[in-house]
Amino acid sequence: RKEVEQDPGPFNVPEGATVAFNCTYSNSASQSFFWYRQDCRKEPKLLMSVYSSGNEDGRFTAQLNRASQYISLLIRDSKLSDSATYLCVVNKAAGNKLTFGGGTRVLVKP
């Protein structure tokens, strides 16, 4: 079983719609969680950290469920520019190396 698993997609989303997807992690000792966004042939860029109480940044909402060991990302009012691969990233301990999921591809269409 992979340490971090994601549905690869693609999620085809009409412009303006809401899309949500999850990521599961296997190590219950994981401490930090992030969502990164990666565009084709570009480097990953930090989208948002994920906090225990859940957090929101504009149209993006992240949730953490420690009991079930998953995190989620919800995108509201999808824009064409939201089309990208979203990487779920988990850190076992402060300063430790990150473990990446395989990414979930989102395609927003007019």
Added chain:
Amino acid sequence: GAVVSQHPSRVICKSGTSVKIECRSLDFQATTMFWYRQFPKQSLMLMATSNEGSKATYEQGVEKDKFLINHASLTLSTLTVTSAHPEDSSFYICSAREPPDTQYFGPGTRLTVL
């Protein structure tokens, strides 16, 4: 967010040559940097952890004599691919850790070995 630069952005070389890639953190000091490799349609795979002033820690299956890492200062880490071969062609990405545990990525270096 923090800025990490990487140079060169693209390199094409002949088989058997060595290629050096630089990674710099521009607005913070990074005691730890990471080197990743990404093949087409695959996720990032960690190659090694680079610690300032000490030897790098390599992931299982990564040859330390082939991928030389030097982290001589708090803002610069270098990866040298020695005796490159076509199978080394990939997208190499570095990241720098801003304490406590947020990583910012460089723009990547696309290596093509002919």
